[in-house]
Amino acid sequence: MIIAVTNQKGGVGKSTTSINLAAGLALKGYKTLLVDLDPQGNTTRVFIPESDEVPIEETLYNVLLNFYPLSNIIKETNTDNLFLAPSHIRLSGFDLELSQAFDNRSDRLKGALSPFDDQYDYIIIDTPPSLGLLTINALTASEKLVIPVSTGFFALTGLVQLQEAFQMVKQTKLNERLDILGVLCTFTERTNVSRDVEGQLREYFGELIFQTTIPKNISLEEAHSNHTHVFDYAPHSKGSQSYQALVKEVLKR
């Protein structure tokens, strides 16, 4: 099962959700590959502190631009069953570098992942905060989308464009099987704004909203700076409990 965690809006918890969903699945015994498709490399940096030094040949750059086999870049992590396909800053030029390519621009990631689909129980793709070609590649390669939405005042702006991209990928037949697995409310707080936005999201998306919500919780951020996921860093924290609940809900859906 290939799941992309996506929202073109920045800082809504895509990377945090990718990391902890992938780690949670791995801890349950599912062999999981975490694919960092964001040139910022935040997810890569959590697992490979010295990731600035990962040679470009050992990153997704080489896989997507030069059709290098994915198996050559996959790194083990400290967590059993959890593997990482690292990103590279040069991927920020992906759209430009491929602007001259005539075909096969949207399905390069799909082509790279498909030989590995049955070697992993789950492949989780972290995406950049844009609707560029990298995100289109993620939508094309995936079966399901998890859409984190931060419950701040501007939560709802941008969701229409994301839905349009989703429809575009389906209608252009890039990926007809794509479905939304769920919309995840993140950064929830006991404030009126947060409650209002969550309410509006539930009204708008109905059943698609996960029952689980992810509260603002410092342990989630601290786990990253300690180069690990929250189950390892603070297993009893609110952040850990909420991502644990999300993992259960994803498995049920």
Ligand SMILES: Nc1ncnc2c1ncn2[C@@H]1O[C@H](COP(=O)(O)OP(=O)(O)OP(=O)(O)O)[C@@H](O)[C@H]1O
């Ligand atoms: N529930 C949370 N509570 C507190 N801090 C959080 C939470 N979720 C994420 N963070 C922190 O907020 C910041 C943004 O989160 P994250 O990097 O996951 O978002 P993103 O959507 O991947 O951002 P980008 O669009 O830049 O890739 C990070 O520093 C992260 O550690």
Ligand SMILES: [Mg+2]
């Ligand atoms: Mg991110």
